[in-house]
Amino acid sequence: MQLYPSKSQVYEMLQCAKECANRNSASYLTFGEFCIFATELKRCYERGIPRPVQLSRLLERDGEEKKRRNRKMSKGIPKYEVFLGGSCNPTTWRQDVAIPMLKNLGITYYNPQVSHWGPELIELEFQAKQNAAILFFVIDNQTRSVASMIEAAYLSARRRKLILVIHAYQGPGQKIWGEPITEEEYEDLTTGQMVLQDLVEREGIPVFESVPIALNCTAKVLRENISVQDLGLKDFAQPVKMAHVQLGDKLIKLREAFDALDTTGSGELCLADVCMAFRILTNRNLSISDLRSIVAGQTGVLGREVKDIPLEQLNVNFEQFCAIVAEFKCCESETHRLWELVLAKTTRLLETVVSPLTKVLEWALSPRPLRSLPLGSPPNTQSNCVRDVYLGGSCHNTTWREDIAIPMLKKSGLTFFNPQLCQWSKRLIPIEAAAMDNSYVLLFVITSMTRSIASMALLSKQAVK
Known part of the structure; x- marks a missing residue:
């Protein structure tokens, strides 16, 4: 189908x-x-269907734009084709699987996993990551991989060529570094993995379960100079299309x-x-x-x-x-389809010729309301429910929303979306993602009661301009 x-x-x-x-x-x-x-x-x-506009980012563009300064790369830094990121000690997927396969394929790589790590390696890792053609990340179940999950979410939002492998946790009682994890910690780690997969798939990037299959796909992306999104079923990848659609x-x-x-x-x-x-x-x-x-x-x-x-x-x-x-x-007449085609062509003409002039006149002749959409930003067609604040962050064992945030927002006459009321919080479903897109301000509170891995992964993606 x-x-x-x-x-x-x-x-x-x-x-x-x-x-x-x-x-x-x-x-x-x-x-x-x-x-x-x-x-x-x-x-x-x-x-x-186009991706929805994020209102919180539009308001930032409305003011003075802050240009991100790109760090200058030192000359003479070697460029590796693949950066082997993700879970480190005590995992052995790099030495046992990835490095032997990459050597056989003739692909250069950078391995950040060393026996004695020091702060002086931070810059080397950064340079290798910036210069690598593909970022190969494995989120293994032998470690908690909190930092790696957050970093992978950030890199997917940066539109980097990311190959991601996720190994699911076995369940409560599984030992990590000799310690059995509790049911609460298992839920926190599993939710982090699932939300990471949702964030990556929203970029059209397939997520793998097998390191060898992912490495073969890495070789194809390098050999044929294609995007990761172009991988298909014949490559044993599960393609994803338009994951943002509700x-x-x-x-x-x-x-x-x-x-x-x-x-x-x-x-x-x-x-x-x-x-x-x-x-x-x-x-x-x-x-x-x-x-x-x-x-x-x-x-x-x-x-x-x-x-x-x-x-x-x-x-x-x-x-x-x-x-x-x-x-x-979907059974529409040919006349209706032809009319839609004419309208589409007319719309493109208006966007390229008439719309720019109209925008200039609107900007010059009329002041804009406090929370109006900036010029040139199409309204979200997926949902008409626009709110002032999205209450993100830690959910379980917290009451900061009910005790502090919601009373203050109500007192100020501001609308809000509370994701804690959603019973499906284990995944970033498109309905909840749309609620985030349709909020002017994203308020995230990370408490000390839980690891909040999923919330921090969401934040790392939102940090990308």
Whole structure:
């Protein structure tokens, strides 16, 4: 089917489907739910939904731009093709697997893992990392790898060529440096790994589980001079496309439209109500031929006899409703598609010719409100819910939001998003990422009660300008 969702998109869809269907398990999708999932992904691939604008960064651009000074590289520093980053002692993946394979492939590398490390090596590591063509990171389960997870998230946001391997932790009681980890620490470390994978996949970068496979992909990227995002299934990589797109909210909207017309609470809609719900969701009417197709599928009746069946006599449940919407939502006429093409070309013309002049006039003639979007920034189409503050940071065993932040924000009349209320906090699902994008200020508090690895990984990505 050529669908390439991220792990967080699948997780989001499973959780939303569980809530919409009011079932106990989030381990499967029904056929109708999968149809929504698949058709929405296909639609996004075809139309190329752009990444949402981050309001917090736009406000920074609105003021004086602070230019980052690039550090000058010393002349004569050797350039390695691969930097072997990630988990260090006591791991042996570099000596046992990576270095022998790289030598056989004729690829130069820098190994930061030494028996006696000192501060004087910091600059050498930095220079090697800056000059390397590929950053090869392994997040192993033999160490906590807190710093490596944060660094990998930062490097992915910098658009560096990153090859990432993640080895999941075995579970509570697993020993790290001879110490069994508690269930709380296991949850913290695992959440950090999952959020790191979500952040990397949002850049279109596949995440690996096998070091040898990742090394073979590294050789291909170097040999063919391609991006990591170009790796595919034939390379034993799991490609990811448009991981920023929200999918679960589409199912929620279908459920809301269905429930609004199911006034008796029977769990079924007559075909007339299906037509109404379809128009609410798509702003289009189902055609006569569409209705006949639905009737034929429901009853097995074909031909002229279809016309004799009243719409009110046919009922569909939510599962069938999802399949109907998925099938007919994208069935637009050629005239409509041609009109969309004309509009797209007209829009590009306006953006290149008319829009720059309009922006200059707007800037010159009218003052801008305090929290208005800077000129040239398109509004986020994924969600219209804009808030002043996103309350990020440590969640478990903390009360700083309820005790301090929320009362002060309410007193000041500021809106906020509290991710702690979300039951799906183990992953950075697109819905929560959109809440971050649609907030003017990102407030992160890292307490001493937990390691907050996931929150620090998010912060490292947000630090990239």
